[in-house]
Amino acid sequence: MIDLFSRFFSSAADNAAGQDDERDLIVAIGALFLEMGRIDETFTEPEMAKVISILTSKYGLSGEDAAALLDEADRELEASVDLWQFARVINERYSIPQKEKLIERLWQIVYVDGKMDKYEHYLMNKLSNLLGLSHKQLIDAKLKVLHGK
Template sequence: MIDILKRLLGNNDNGHKAGGLNNEHDLTVAICALFVEMGRIDETFTKKEMVAVIDILTEKYGLAREEIDALMAEADRELKESVDLWQFARVINDNFSNGRKEKLIERLWRIVYVDGKMDAHEHYLMNKLSNLLRLSHKQMIDAKLKVLHGDESADR
């Protein structure tokens, strides 16, 4: 399990505080919870959105499908028990640098635009998450433009 979490979190950088397994696990669940919430914000978690989330967790975090299924199930449980998204954003803010939060926002934009459009619910949630993650409007828009213009280096 520790190896799974290390792959999910990637290399430690200045923005990632050292923490125990519980801290890393909470961070993993928080990231996945934001992906799941973005996918279902319009009350329809489409197959394209599900595939986008799975692809991100596979390509960018190196998780196997069975690991992803377990992680998504736990994130879903946590979302159902939560009052709002602040608890997930707090965990991310405590562990990620601004640069890593920008990458996370880019990945969320990938989920938004998997169907080629953004609806009002997705727009609202992106603005809310940008604020919760303490990112500026410019950082959010820059991430959006990278995704819209297909900048492959944007998500590395």
């Protein structure tokens, strides 16, 4: 099997434009996952484990590759002014159903501890708007996570 990590993180000279796009996309997703985990200022071990689990099971990364991706996403977050740059990358490359799945995964991070605080609530609404999803789509994704569908 092709090592997905090398596709995302190989040097720019070796990358085709499509691979750069994929790398940008997965870094943007990782940045949103990190921001969701940190929004309440307590990025817990269970939240980090959920983020790693999503990256390995849904995006095909190894645990080591997922950790390296999150390091890169963390650097990008530190350099960013806001989340729009990450949402823009996702909006350019993801269909509505793919964005709905992404919102579901973000809800999974929110509910690792079984509850949602006001900061997580705010960020979920903000991300839904940035991704061009309706309130109904946001709530439907939340209900899927809460009801284990």
